[in-house]
Amino acid sequence: MIKRLMPLLLLLVSSAGFSQETIKTYLSGTDKDHTKLWDFYCTAGRKSGIWTKIPVPSNWELQGFGSYNYGHDKVKANEQGIYRYEFLTGKITGKKVFLVFEGL
Numbered sequence: 001m002i003k004r005l006m007p008l009l010l011l012l013v014s015s016a017g018f019s020q021e022t023i024k025t026y027l028s029g030t031d032k033d034h035t036k037l038w039d040f041y042c043t044a045g046r047k048s049g050i051w052t053k054i055p056v057p058s059n060w061e062l063q064g065f066g067s068y069n070y071g072h073d074k075v076k077a078n079e080q081g082i083y084r085y086e087f088l089t090g091k092i093t094g095k096k097v098f099l100v101f102e103g104l
Helices: 002-018
Strands: 036-042 052-056 081-084
Touching: none
Parallel strands: none
Antiparallel strands: 036 052, 036 081
16 A cells, blocks of 8 residues: 555645746735835825835825825826836746736
8 A cells, every 4th residue: 555655645745846936916916904005196286206115005185295186086187196116126047927907
């Protein structure tokens, strides 16, 4: 019995040594209590004209940026929010990287 199971055991142990771990990183956090800090720049209105950090997901108007328009039908201002986030900071040579967007 042991002689028949030994090749199977060796196969399982050796295949574990060759497998690669999948690493998942949520770039925008998972909810309001688990956010990621992104670089943020607002082009006009309150706190505009400088790069700063803002939690994502969030609403930049509620964070004090731009012209407060949240909840209004008519647009009061024409500012833009620019976000940037560096997420591949380590060596990735020879690895596959997949970006999955579930909503934009």
